[in-house]
Amino acid sequence: MNQEPSPDGAALRRYRDPAYQPLCRTLAEVRANIDRLDRLIVPLLAERGRYVKDAARFKRDAFQVSAPQRQQEVIDKVLQLAAEHGAYPEVVEACYRALIAGFIAREQQDFAGMEAVPEVPA
Numbered sequence: 340m341n342q343e344p345s346p347d348g349a350a351l352r353r354y355r356d357p358a359y360q361p362l363c364r365t366l367a368e369v370r371a372n373i374d375r376l377d378r379l380i381v382p383l384l385a386e387r388g389r390y391v392k393d394a395a396r397f398k399r400d401a402f403q404v405s406a407p408q409r410q411q412e413v414i415d416k417v418l419q420l421a422a423e424h425g426a427y428p429e430v431v432e433a434c435y436r437a438l439i440a441g442f443i444a445r446e447q448q449d450f451a452g453m454e455a456v457p458e459v460p461a
């Protein structure tokens with residue numbers, strides 16, 4: 340029978356690595372920390388989204404919105420940050436590929452609703 344884990348029960352398993360230091364006494368405590376971090380992450384994603392929206396003002400066409408070279412720079416940068424902070428690289432890369440895909444879709448929509456700035460004659 341499938342059953343969700345008990346939030347308040349004692350640990351059922353342990354890591355074989357003797358150096359592993361548990362962070363929490365219960366799953367409820369683990370989840371309270373995950374929820375705390377999600378409350379920090381989502382506002383940061385909202386702020387990031389506002390800058391992506393602003394980026395559309397500086398672009399000429401759909402290729403520039405997609406900016407594949409910049410996408411690769413962002414992936415390389417976050418993989419470097421993952422290494423510095425001990426984050427799982429495959430998780431960071433998957434998150435950022437999904438994030439960028441979502442942001443590009445939004446930016447393409449924003450771009451389609453914009454008008455060109457008239458060019459000022461020299």
Ligand SMILES: O=C(O)C(=O)C[C@]1(C(=O)O)C=C[C@@H](O)C=C1
Nearest residue numbers: 394404405406409410413439442
């Ligand atoms: O840097 C840009 O030009 C952006 O629009 C931002 C961003 C990003 O989410 O980091 C989004 C779309 C582009 O594919 C490249 C990067």
